[in-house]
Amino acid sequence: MTKLHFETNVHDINQHQIIKLPKEISDQLPSRGMVMFEGTLNQIVFQAALEPDGLGSHWFELDDKLIDDAALSTGGLVKLEISVLDNWYEPVVPKDLEVALKSSELLDLWDGLTVRARWEWIRWIQFTKNPDTRKRRIEVTCSKLDNGKKRPCCFDLTRCTVTEVSSNGVLKG
Template structure:
């Protein structure tokens, strides 16, 4: 999509790839993160070295952001933990579809047509919020309850989950108290 006059200018920066446990990521420098339009998730078109991709920049719970760099992306961009990479972000109006976790996907598949209609009618951004909310716990019982509550809320016409801080880091494997853990 060509840039529009109202689109923010591309954000270019250098950052180190680091790890938390088995996850490789790039934490955006403060100046880069401050240029994003939200303290929560932001859809972006990104270049890492010469490799272009679309993703959603995640909040770190401290007013900043980070990007997951999976093995496939590391190989494509020929980078790994400890390397410094050049990145360019362009805020995108078009959100990529989230990877819906198996438990939520199964519940949606079994749900009545009314819920399918809500899921299909909401924006990809709203679908990301549902996915984040379901995945924001490491407790299996809480997670199952969130799947059930998601279906119930959509059955009642709710288009977004409520009651969680969109600027917090919600990945239970990478965060502590809503904040991205320190990287190694």
């Protein structure tokens, strides 16, 4: 895929600094679901995951280092250049899931999944604000892995799973 160039503004949703991709840029991506990319933002090189916004486009959260390095502020205009990565980077496994995988002796099965599948399980687990639902999803994950399932079923990969910035799977704002 060629490099995509665009300008947009930094947005703030519930104290999370994010970049929303313009729809015409997002339309050029290979998936309506999560996409990994590398790029430059105000000439600072970085990698990130594009999360779906639930409406057919994408967004990503800016980490503190990138905000500082690129001297970003809410509302500020930024220039981006992005390229889709074929190889996904490893997700950070939430501590509660890691503990459950260890206690269920499923770490080898987890490690045998594709990186993309691990992302899908984590996104499905985090797609709830209810702690009891999250706990149950971790239990279901362990059970399904133990029964040979490699991916969560019936999970709409085009929904925004970051509950701090979304409502019903759609990015706020």
